[in-house]
Amino acid sequence: MSRLLLPKLFLFSRTQVPAASLFHNLYGRDRRFVHWMSDMSHDGVRSSTTGVSASGARTFCSLEDLLAKKCVPCNSKDLRPMTEQSAQDLLQNVAGWDLANENDTLKLHRSWRVKSFTKGLDFFKRVADIAESEGHHPDLHLVGWNNVKIEIWTHAIGGLTENDFILAAKINELQVEDLLRKKKVAK
Numbered sequence: 001m002s003r004l005l006l007p008k009l010f011l012f013s014r015t016q017v018p019a020a021s022l023f024h025n026l027y028g029r030d031r032r033f034v035h036w037m038s039d040m041s042h043d044g045v046r047s048s049t050t051g052v053s054a055s056g057a058r059t060f061c062s063l064e065d066l067l068a069k070k071c072v073p074c075n076s077k078d079l080r081p082m083t084e085q086s087a088q089d090l091l092q093n094v095a096g097w098d099l100a101n102e103n104d105t106l107k108l109h110r111s112w113r114v115k116s117f118t119k120g121l122d123f124f125k126r127v128a129d130i131a132e133s134e135g136h137h138p139d140l141h142l143v144g145w146n147n148v149k150i151e152i153w154t155h156a157i158g159g160l161t162e163n164d165f166i167l168a169a170k171i172n173e174l175q176v177e178d179l180l181r182k183k184k185v186a187k
């Protein structure tokens with residue numbers, strides 16, 4: 001290699017290292033963040049992996065999509081609560097959950113009847129493990145010793161985001177039959 005070329009190669013490699021590491025940060029390690037920012041529609045629904053629309057008008061997101069997704073941190077200033085229409089659309093994917101409107105704040109609600117008070121606490125522990133791994137947390141209520149009630153909404157923005165549906169879908173996947181009170185069969 002010629003003596004003239006060597007210093008140029010050295011310079012080239014020194015300038016390329018920071019550029020390569022920046023690229024890695026944006027598109028490698030932090031790819032989820034970049035993807036989320038570009039993916040978030042105006043009403044808090046990330047476009048589905050199979051579907052259309054990042055426009056906020058309508059998003060098709062199946063149960064499989066919700067289960068495959070992970071909750072994202074809800075500290076972006078751009079994050080807005082989803083519309084009631086989007087919430088109604090996504091609600092179809094989370095069996096057993098209802099939409100509630102409390103003082104213009106949309107929330108998801110679901111209740112279960114458990115066998116005992118301590119089984120209620122076991123129920124919460126199973127939910128808590130999912131919540132911790134998702135970094136998104138429901139409001140847990142154990143009412144009248146055996147009624148487990150769960151509310152999910154995004155506190156940071158005062159309404160619903162896709163995170164809430166991801167969490168509801170994952171709670172629905174929990175095995176909790178052993179904790180639930182069996183319905184009496186009418187004779």
Ligand SMILES: C[C@H](O)[C@H](O)[C@H]1CNC2=NC(N)=NC(=O)C2=N1
Pocket residue numbers: 072073074075135136137138152153154155156157
């Ligand atoms: C930064 C992080 O996203 C927030 O602290 C999370 C934690 N878990 C949360 N859970 C819920 N349900 N709403 C929130 O706004 C929320 N904020």
